[in-house]
Amino acid sequence: MTSTPRNRPAKRATILDVAAAAGVSRQTVTRAMNEMPGIRQATRERVQELARELGYTPSRFAKGLVQGAHTSVGLAIPGLTNPYFPAFASSVVEMATQRAWNVVMDDFGHGSGSALDAVARLAPQVDAVIGYLGPDAEEAQAMLGRRPVVVLDEPAGLTAGGISFDYPYAARLALDRLLAVGSGRIAYMDSVTEEGSLTARGAAVAGVASDLGIDLTVFRSEDSAHASREAVESLLSRHAGLDGLLVFNDLMAAGALKALAGSGRGVPDDCAVIGMDGIPLGELVTPELTTLSLNLRDVGRTAVDLLDGLLSGAVVAGSAEADLRLRHELVIRQSA
Amino acid sequence: MTSTPRNRPAKRATILDVAAAAGVSRQTVTRAMNEMPGIRQATRERVQELARELGYTPSRFAKGLVQGAHTSVGLAIPGLTNPYFPAFASSVVEMATQRAWNVVMDDFGHGSGSALDAVARLAPQVDAVIGYLGPDAEEAQAMLGRRPVVVLDEPAGLTAGGISFDYPYAARLALDRLLAVGSGRIAYMDSVTEEGSLTARGAAVAGVASDLGIDLTVFRSEDSAHASREAVESLLSRHAGLDGLLVFNDLMAAGALKALAGSGRGVPDDCAVIGMDGIPLGELVTPELTTLSLNLRDVGRTAVDLLDGLLSGAVVAGSAEADLRLRHELVIRQSA
DNA sequence: ATGAAAGCGCTAACAC
DNA sequence: GTGTTAGCGCTTTCAT
DSSP states (O other): OOOOTTSSOSSOOOHHHHHHHHTSOHHHHHHHHTTOSSSOHHHHHHHHHHHHHHTOOOOHHHHHHHHOOOOEEEEEESOSOSTHHHHHHHHHHHHHHHTTOEEEEEEOSSTTOOHHHHHHHHGGGOSEEEEOOGGGHHHHHHHHTTSOEEEESSOOTTSSEEEEEOHHHHHHHHHHHHHHTTOOSEEEEEEOOTTSSOOHHHHHHHHHHHHTTOOOEEEEEOSSHHHHHHHHHHHHHHOTTOOEEEESSHHHHHHHHHHHHHTTOOTTTTOEEEEEEOOGGGGTSSSOOEEEEOOHHHHHHHHHHHHHHHHHTSSOTTSGGGEEEEOOEEEOOSOO | OOOOTTSSOSSOOOHHHHHHHHTSOHHHHHHHHTTOSSSOHHHHHHHHHHHHHHTOOOOHHHHHHHHOOOOEEEEEESOSOSTHHHHHHHHHHHHHHHTTOEEEEEEOSSTTOOHHHHHHHHGGGOSEEEEOOGGGHHHHHHHHTTSOEEEESSOOTTSSEEEEEOHHHHHHHHHHHHHHTTOOSEEEEEEOOTTSSOOHHHHHHHHHHHHTTOOOEEEEEOSSHHHHHHHHHHHHHHOTTOOEEEESSHHHHHHHHHHHHHTTOOTTTTOEEEEEEOOTHHHHSSSOOEEEEOOHHHHHHHHHHHHHHHHHTSSOTTSGGGEEEEOOEEEOOSOO
């Protein structure tokens, strides 16, 4: 067995190995690898060739240590299952890429626990975190110390920055629409929370409904199309006269559409339906979903811009400028 | 202005700053920060408190340099827009998290160029890459040197590992089904490629159709529901008698469903439709989509397991064990 | 065009 | 229980 000495390198080759092999100093290797001036073309090529043969890859740690490295941001989201989150993630990745940041993703949707676990995993790897952290946001900020956390769907509070949504405004838009298309017996389906209380969206909808003199039926479902479908089926058996439905998000609204169709009700004629989020899925279901739409690219851009400001010092953590609020837009399609 | 001296720290605090502030050695700081033994509780707390005040965060580079660091894998995917990719990404992230790996995501869907650009951005940051790299796979491997690349939907070739799909098998399943439900005039909608040739899926479908004596109509569309819808509308005007349609993926199939409904055709009665991928979207559209389904959690797990083997040396790069092939399963719902 | 020295911030190993 | 000494692998001076 006299084959190549290092088919499966036990230890990674270092710059010194390459330097030794080439019979030059390590600086020369650096110059060759990084396309720096002050080196003869022939030397450069010889070194590069040797580096390839040895399977040499500069250590990102050593490099980062000495150079101060590119910023890397952690993205913490509660699962990629609801299309909303990938859409958001996509825009964050896009914006981050433009700045030559890299994004480390952690999805705490599956068994992997809470938002806090995700942040704990991310903490040693990143310079900042953007995420849907819910009530864990402040503890996440504590975990990151001075490194900024930008929370979504939550006011900044003790975190460096926050982007929240104007739910009362959105609720008003939706409820007005439902009224306008003639709905009289309106229900709102909220997502379940750990504490059993209403979500921020739910609270806003309930508040506006009361202002409008609407006798709102509120019920809950897990955040999935399947669960939502069952919840609506069950609701329908109790409230047969339901003729207007506002739903926590579009994915759940899609499930609701299924339930309504299954019960023989026409949408929007027998019951109007409005979702929330504005994800592309809404255009693929039948009937197409009227929804409170968020421009997810804007949300992603806003988050990254805010983080950029925080990182550069242009925006002060916890200041009013760091606590943004975005609005939904009512996109009218077929379901209401 | 005699406020706190370091509201916006110009330079990050280092371990030495904390040590100096606490009047201890840096080793003691290390012990305090990392919950190591051999330190008095009081000292530990005092140091931690000081660290927090100074906003000290251990440099991940220095730490990585000295400790050999956790592996981090790059995930390169062509956009998060098609729900297929987030579903895949989600399972990769989940599996990676179980191994305490972290995943750096790069989405080259938007303006950010080709798969190769993504790999170039990832290269200095990661120990390996998993991705839908298409024809760029081998060049990506060259870019990474000895670090393994696992390509998806592509045989391994010159990359360390590959996971491909048995399209002839899948095509057979679908075409048999279409024949079984009585389709006689069958079309296949492929995705467009840069070279204008058929995709691997398209080639397999065409091959099997020819074996089966089917006179297959092949047409193309961009990979989006919208484009697909238009492509089908246009096809319908040319081939009014179409009664069976197999589609490149589920997202495009959803668009096809819209076109069919818009033309007044019933699915599956007037025209049966079969998609490919098995994403959850298929259950949300009307009628629910019959599809060639891939268990995406399996695909993700397989990719991560393979990478694990490659990284540990248990699997040899380029060997037969590193070139896996998975099969689709026909999930019969309503559309065919 | 190339090399030598210094040091980035941290932890492992061994003192004391 | 705490401090000291060595590096980890690289790039930045500053020589030569």
